Amino acid sequence: xxxxxxxxxxxxxxxxxxxxxxxxxxxxxxxxxxxxxxxxxxxxxxxxxxxxxxxxxxxxxxxxxxxxxxxxxxxxxxxxxxxxxxxxxxxxxxxxxxxxxxxxxxxxxxxxxxxxxxxxxxxxxxxxxxxxxxxxxxxxxxxxxxxxxxxxxxxxxxxxxxxxxxxxxxxxxxxxxxxxxxxxxxxxxxxxxxxxxxxxxxxxxxxxxxxxxxxxxxxxxxxxxxxxxxxxxxxxxxxxxxxxxxxxxxxxxxxxxxxxxxxxxxxxxxxxxxxxxxxxxxxxxxxxxxxxxxxxxxxxxxxxxxxxxxxxxxxxxxxxxxxxxxxxxxxxxxxxxxxxxxxxxxxxxxx
Numbered sequence: 001x002x003x004x005x006x007x008x009x010x011x012x013x014x015x016x017x018x019x020x021x022x023x024x025x026x027x028x029x030x031x032x033x034x035x036x037x038x039x040x041x042x043x044x045x046x047x048x049x050x051x052x053x054x055x056x057x058x059x060x061x062x063x064x065x066x067x068x069x070x071x072x073x074x075x076x077x078x079x080x081x082x083x084x085x086x087x088x089x090x091x092x093x094x095x096x097x098x099x100x101x102x103x104x105x106x107x108x109x110x111x112x113x114x115x116x117x118x119x120x121x122x123x124x125x126x127x128x129x130x131x132x133x134x135x136x137x138x139x140x141x142x143x144x145x146x147x148x149x150x151x152x153x154x155x156x157x158x159x160x161x162x163x164x165x166x167x168x169x170x171x172x173x174x175x176x177x178x179x180x181x182x183x184x185x186x187x188x189x190x191x192x193x194x195x196x197x198x199x200x201x202x203x204x205x206x207x208x209x210x211x212x213x214x215x216x217x218x219x220x221x222x223x224x225x226x227x228x229x230x231x232x233x234x235x236x237x238x239x240x241x242x243x244x245x246x247x248x249x250x251x252x253x254x255x256x257x258x259x260x261x262x263x264x265x266x267x268x269x270x271x272x273x274x275x276x277x278x279x280x281x282x283x284x285x286x287x288x289x290x291x292x293x294x295x296x297x298x299x300x301x302x303x304x305x306x307x308x309x310x311x312x313x314x315x316x317x318x319x320x321x322x323x324x325x326x327x328x329x330x331x332x333x334x335x336x337x338x339x340x341x342x343x344x345x346x347x348x349x350x351x
Contacts, residue, residue, distance in 0.1 A: 047107040218351065241306065244308050294316075
């Protein structure tokens with residue numbers, strides 16, 4: 001009788017992925033198709049609800065009857081993306097789902113979710129890591145020595161890995177350090193992808209500083225990058241909403257954090273609390289703490305949504321983080337703050 005063939009690395013990762021999903025992401029476990037080793041174990045399009053609740057409509061129209069409600073962190077198969085003739089004009093993107101149609105504003109696309117092979121060691125200086133699962137639950141050891149739930153971390157957020165530990169059950173977990181509160185918490189190492197230094201390499205560093213500039217239009221909700229008189233890139237953004245408008249004027253990028261905790265600064269496991277942990281690719285340009293940064297809690301670019309900052313898609317925020325000066329150094333001298341500062345950075349015009 002022949003011996004069973006060894007399980008392949010790919011099959012191992014997918015099997016582990018399904019097991020973790022069954023434990024941690026129960027809504028997804030209920031909707032996954034039968035697993036095949038040759039195919040990803042998730043729908044072609046998949047979304048996570050990013051606010052307390054969202055409405056599903058019978059048609060891709062905000063004035064049509066509502067057919068269902070979905071709630072924060074539910075994972076939803078998206079049957080197709082449609083551009084609605086009914087708008088809204090600033091963002092006419094909708095998704096067809098089983099119950100009807102869902103506007104894209106509060107749906108984060110997560111079909112690229114995957115597990116990772118843990119590192120064997122973590123450098124003493126720490127390294128950056130990206131969450132690659134729809135969400136993961138952190139554990140925090142309180143002053144009594146008990147492990148309790150803390151923040152929930154989301155797909156695409158960026159965090160500082162500062163250690164590798166093995167649980168009593170043999171599971172490898174990364175120790176993450178919050179750059180603001182200086183607290184440590186743990187997550188399964190398979191849920192975090194270490195960021196390679198090459199991913200942060202400066203873009204067009206040969207261009208003289210005075211030749212680069214950014215222009216933000218509050219009316220059009222766009223950000224445009226120029227090198228001299230040459231157009232380089234334009235993206236949709238979300239600036240400050242009513243009573244929290246983004247300040248107008250001329251500024252300069254002055255400090256950068258690849259990962260930033262924004263919010264009230266509380267230690268809580270309440271997913272409704274105003275704690276945005278691991279906000280990615282943050283480039284500050286105003287003394288009041290106004291910055292460009294990636295956004296994983298909405299997909300409603302083209303409409304004011306923020307508390308004053310300039311919200312961007314994660315990939316656009318990373319491009320800007322690399323393109324602007326001061327350039328981020330992988331080996332930051334002042335490691336306790338994990339930031340880079342500099343006067344006379346890239347010019348920013350908000351109008």
